[in-house]
Amino acid sequence: MFIDSHCHLDRLDLSPYDGNFEAMLDAATARQVQQMLCVSIEMEQFRSMYEQIKPYDHIFASVGVHPLNTEGDVVSTEVLVEAAQQPRIVAIGETGLDYYYQQDTVEVQQQSFRNHLQASSETKLPTIIHTRDAREDTLSIIKDSGDVNVGGVLHCFTESLEMAKAALDLNYMISFSGIITFRNAAELREVVKAIPLERILIETDAPYLAPVPYRGKKNEPKYVVEVAQCVADLKGVRVEQVADQTRENFHQLFSRTQVSSTPE
Numbered sequence: 001m002f003i004d005s006h007c008h009l010d011r012l013d014l015s016p017y018d019g020n021f022e023a024m025l026d027a028a029t030a031r032q033v034q035q036m037l038c039v040s041i042e043m044e045q046f047r048s049m050y051e052q053i054k055p056y057d058h059i060f061a062s063v064g065v066h067p068l069n070t071e072g073d074v075v076s077t078e079v080l081v082e083a084a085q086q087p088r089i090v091a092i093g094e095t096g097l098d099y100y101y102q103q104d105t106v107e108v109q110q111q112s113f114r115n116h117l118q119a120s121s122e123t124k125l126p127t128i129i130h131t132r133d134a135r136e137d138t139l140s141i142i143k144d145s146g147d148v149n150v151g152g153v154l155h156c157f158t159e160s161l162e163m164a165k166a167a168l169d170l171n172y173m174i175s176f177s178g179i180i181t182f183r184n185a186a187e188l189r190e191v192v193k194a195i196p197l198e199r200i201l202i203e204t205d206a207p208y209l210a211p212v213p214y215r216g217k218k219n220e221p222k223y224v225v226e227v228a229q230c231v232a233d234l235k236g237v238r239v240e241q242v243a244d245q246t247r248e249n250f251h252q253l254f255s256r257t258q259v260s261s262t263p264e
Contacts, residue, residue, distance in 0.1 A: 001032050001033075001034045001035075001243060001247060002031070002032055002033045002034070002202070002224050002225055002228055002243050002246075002247070003033070003034070003035045003036065003037075003202075003224075003246065003247050003250045004028070004033055004035075004036040004037070004202070004203055004204050004206070004221040004224040005036075005037050005153070005155075005175055005201040005202060005203045005246070005250050006037055006039050006094075006128065006155045006156065006175060006177075006201075006203035006204070006205055007036055007037070007038060007039065007203065007204050007205065007206040007220075007221050008038065008039060008041065008205070008206060008207065008208075009021075009036070009038040009049075009052065009053060009059070009206075009221075010038065010045065010048065010049040010052055010053075011207055012024060012206060012207050012218070012220055013207055013218040021052070024220060024221075025056065025221075027220070027222050028220070028221040028222040030222070031222045031225050032225070032243075033221050033222055033224055033225065034058060035058045035059070035060070035247075035250075035257070036058070036059055036060075036221050037059075037060050037061070037062065037090065037091070037250075037254065038052075038053050038059055038060070038061045038062070039061070039062045039064075039091075039093065039094050039128060039155075040061065040062050040063045040064050040065075040093075040094070041064070041065065041066035041069055041094060042065055042066065042069045043063075043065055043075055043079065043083075046063055046083060049061065050086060050088070050089075053088065054088060059088075060088055060089075060090045060091075060254065060256070060257050061086075061088050061089055061090070062089060062090065062091035062092060062093050062094065062128055063080055063083040063084050063086075063089050063091075063092060063093075064080065064091075064092055064093035064094050064095050064116055064128065065095065065112055065116075066094055066095070066096075066098075066130060067095065067096050067097050067098045067102075067105075067109040067112065067113070067130060068098050068101055068102055070105055070108045070109050070112045071105065071108070074108055074111050074112045074115060075112060075115060075116075076115060077115045077116075077118045077119045077122065080092060080115065080116060080119035081119050081122050081123055084119065084123045084125055089125070089256075090125060090126075090254040090255075090256040090257050091125050091126050091127070091128050091152070091254055092116050092117075092119050092120040092123065092125050092126070092127050092128070092152075093116055093120075093127050093128030093129060093130075093152070094128040094129065094130045094155060095112060095113050095116035095117075095127065095128070095129060095130070096109075096113055096129040096130035096131045096134075096138060097109050097110065097113060097130075097131055097132070097134035097137055097138050097141075098130060098131070098132045098133070098134065099132065099133040099134045099137075100132045100133040101132075106137075110137065110141060113138075113141050113145075114141060114144075114145045117141070117142070117145040117146045117147070118145065120146070120147060120150050120152065121146070121147035121150060124150055125150070125256070126150055126151055126152040126153065126253050126254060127146065127150070127151075127152035127153075128152060128153055128155050129142075129152055129153065129154050129155065129172070130155060130156070131154060131159065131163075132158070135159055135160070135163045138163075139163065139166050139167070139170070142167075142170050142172070143170065146170065148170060148171050149171070150171075151170070151171030151172050151173070151253070152171075152172050152173075152253070153172055153173040153174070153175050153201055153253060154167050154172055154173075154174055154175065155175045155177075155201075155203060155205070156175065156176075156177040156179065156203065156205045156209070157174045157175060157176055157177075157188075157191070158179060158188060160191070161190065161191045161194050161195075164191055164194075164195055168195070168199055173199050173200065173201050173249060173253055174191075174195050174199060174200055174201070175200070175201035175202065175203050176188075176192055176200065176201075176202060176203070176227060176231065177202075177203050177204060177205045177209050177211075177227060178204065178205075178209045178210055178211025178212070178214075178215070178219065178223065178226065178227055179209055180192055180211075180227065180230050180231070180234075181211040181212040181215075181226060181227070181230045182212065182215065183212075189230075189234055192230075192231060192234045192235075193234050193235065197231075197235060197237070197241075197242065197245045197246075198245060198249065199249070200231065200245075200246060200249065201246055201249055201250060201253070202224055202227045202228050202231060202242070202246050203224065203227070204219050204220065204221055204223055204224045204227065205219065206218075206219035206220045206221055206223070207219050207220065210223055211223055211226040211227055211230070212226070213226075214226070225239075228242045228243055228246070229242075231246075
């Protein structure tokens with residue numbers, strides 16, 4: 001059984017399924033992708049996203065604001081904590097820093113990031129972190145504002161082995177997406193080899209970043225199997241071992257997923 005630890009189900013292209021959300025889920029189940037985490041990226045869409053996944057007891061969700069969506073008022077810790085009381089919410093985020101696209105919003109991104117980390121500490125829910133071209137500041141803010149007893153995950157990891165090791169020391173897991181299958185990702189594949197399997201998650205980040213051989217197409221949860229296979233090949237283990245260990249890692253980090261829940 002595979003788990004897609006990071007996807008955006010409310011943003012998928014459902015045209016291959018005639019707009020049928022359940023048909024997309026059935027396609028994932030047919031490939032043994034039996035659980036997934038739908039990740040929030042803006043508060044304006046949080047309620048509709050949550051309502052979409054609520055009927056499905058194998059789908060969990062997070063609450064947060066992506067660093068590239070931090071224009072205007074910064075989401076408060078109080079708003080995040082209140083939203084996190086919904087029973088299917090298992091994480092705070094995604095949050096973090098992205099200096100690649102919007103360097104003019106650095107201060108706003110940093111304040112939003114700190115608020116998310118505070119909400120994580122108050123709720124005891126792990127933080128899902130996006131980081132791009134902001135290695136030093138990301139680690140510094142985690143150290144200053146994060147809760148090492150709660151931890152989290154650096155998702156869709158594309159940074160250095162040095163940063164990955166520093167994150168591991170701060171009680172964060174590392175999640176890899178379809179990027180590891182790309183031809184130009186040789187350095188990143190070396191990071192996969194170096195990180196213990198016991199600290200790795202797998203994800204699609206769907207609808208973005210479809211893995212080879214689907215690169216260029218819209219991504220979806222069923223393609224997390226290709227990510228798992230790439231990890232297995234790099235580690236020299238069977239894909240079933242990757243599935244089993246990353247599933248255990250997922251439930252260890254997102255501990256709320258271990259409590260059986262029923263549709264509301």
